[in-house]
Amino acid sequence: MTQHSDQVVNDIAARYLVALGAAAAELWSTLPQGLQHRLFERAVVLGHRREADESLREQLAKFLHDHYARAHAR
Numbered sequence: 001m002t003q004h005s006d007q008v009v010n011d012i013a014a015r016y017l018v019a020l021g022a023a024a025a026e027l028w029s030t031l032p033q034g035l036q037h038r039l040f041e042r043a044v045v046l047g048h049r050r051e052a053d054e055s056l057r058e059q060l061a062k063f064l065h066d067h068y069a070r071a072h073a074r
Contacts, residue, residue, distance in 0.1 A: 028068035040064070 024031075024039060031039070044057050 025064075025068055028064060 028036065040060065043060060047056050047060070048054075
């Protein structure tokens, strides 16, 4: 593959991952608690890139609570 085609493949994969993540977030309040926990912990691991990311866990928890908490379930 050329560098351009590699970038196209990476862009497509990134688009799919963003779509999957958005779908998971949208359905968050309907997911079983165990699955929520596993997804959350995996997101923290994948999102943790350096020591400054230590606050990611708290930021992600607040985001999910503010936007997708069970209390907001339809």
